Amino acid sequence: MALLLVASVAVAKDREPRVRNVYLRDNPKDEAERVYVTGEVVTVLRFQQPCDPARTKMLGWEGRFVPVECVGKRVLVEPLQNLEPEDRFLLLVTLADGKELPFTVTAIGQKEWERPDQQVNVFLDPEARDALRAQLKDTRARERLLEEATRRHWKEDxxxxxxxxxxxxxxxxxxxxxxxxxxxxxxxxxxxxxxxxxxxxxxxxxxxxxxxxxxxxxxxxxxxxxxxxxxxxxxxxxxxxxxxxxxxxxxxxxxxxxxxxxxxxxxxxxxxxxxxxxxxxxxxxxxxxxxxxxxxxxxxxxx
Incomplete structure (x- = not known):
């Protein structure tokens, strides 16, 4: 009987970025929404109205990030290198109507399913047409995952x-x-x-x-x-x-x-x-x- 056990190296697979939707409400007890980033990759926050470049800022970014940019309805965040798991940076986005939205910028986790955000779509009114459309898309995606899990369980029987x-x-x-x-x-x-x-x-x-x-x-x-x-x-x-x-x-x-x-x-x-x-x-x-x-x-x- 022949048996061979060795270790080898293949090309590493990068964790694929993701696009996700977040729904904010006017609740002072809510924690700042987290944004997960990785080094030398731009993360885009997309809003339903333009942001105010003069009043959009990140605290303590010097030497760790490229300066935050507002481009119309989008805010661009790019770390110069990977963050440590304990790193937390406060990003304060001010919209054109003066509304301030806090975000916590942090590192991706160590689990395989924890991936950097490529784009975060931010909805202030969960009842708005765009928000409802996004929620419907999220629901269908969750249903597909459940169906796949069910099929996988059936195959494993x-x-x-x-x-x-x-x-x-x-x-x-x-x-x-x-x-x-x-x-x-x-x-x-x-x-x-x-x-x-x-x-x-x-x-x-x-x-x-x-x-x-x-x-x-x-x-x-x-x-x-x-x-x-x-x-x-x-x-x-x-x-x-x-x-x-x-x-x-x-x-x-x-x-x-x-x-x-x-x-x-x-x-x-x-x-x-x-x-x-x-x-x-x-x-x-x-x-x-x-x-x-x-x-x-x-x-x-x-x-």
Whole structure:
């Protein structure tokens, strides 16, 4: 049985900026709306009426930001470099009618879903036509996400996903799978342990990831299962993707902690259009780097 565990580096995937809508109301108890920025990227605040350049300002921006600009109904904010998580800057926008709107400019978070704002559409009257149209769009977007989550849950209601859920909890004895090999690899910022398991018409890999980063959580961005020809080395760009079951015991792994990822593969995946084939499991972490890969020999499901 052949098994290879290595770490490699792929091109990092930038976090895609986002466009979002905020709805402000005349409530003195409301906190200043937060605006999430990242270094050398312009964030645009878009209003329903022009702003007053002379009375729109940011406190303590010197040396940290390009001077704030008002361009018609838009305010442009650009940090010279990434902010620290604890950084907070007060942005006071004054509209043409004299209304003052405070915003808190801060850094993006460390979770994968926390992205910098590309554009923030600011609505003062939630009952206005433009605001209602934006709210309807937001509602439809949330409905799509819920539908996708429902479909994803339905797809995960399989025997392989049930096995993966047991493996991530360490319940080997409740499955027909048995450990065959154990590998250990220390990567920059994380330690990866991989246990290969086999059973009747099934193969699996249980990953134990220990996060050694002192401040940032570790999370999985993507896992891939690809056909592999002899001599090929990941990342695999022109291979055939195969279905598999994946389960994780947590969304992200805090600094100093460990988490488990389980991948279960059916024997049918070891056949490609060209005939029997080996498979490679690739794990990509939150910043887009390929954290590790495991080569699974097709003899796994026959031994």
């Amino acid at each position: 399989t025997e392989d996903h049930a096995l993966a859920r047991l493996l991530k909890k360490g319940s080997f004895k409740l499955t027909p799978l048995r450990p065959r090999r154990h590998w250990y690899f220390k990567n920059k910022g994380a330690t990866i342990e991989a246990t290969v398991l086999t059973g009747k018409a099934k193969a699996a890999v249980l990953f134990r990831v220990t996060n050694h980063d002192p401040s940032k959580p570790w999370s999985l961005a993507e896992a891939r299962l690809l056909t592999t020809r002899p001599g090929e080395k990941p990342p695999l760009s022109f291979s055939e993707a195969k279905p598999f079951a994946l389960q994780a015991d947590r969304d992200e792994i805090a600094p100093g902690e460990s988490g488990f990822l389980a991948v279960v593969v059916d024997s049918s995946a070891f056949t490609s259009q060209e005939g029997p084939c080996d498979l490679t499991v690739e794990l990509y972490r939150h910043d887009g780097l390929m954290e590790t890969h495991v080569l699974l020999d097709r003899r796994l499901v026959r031994e």
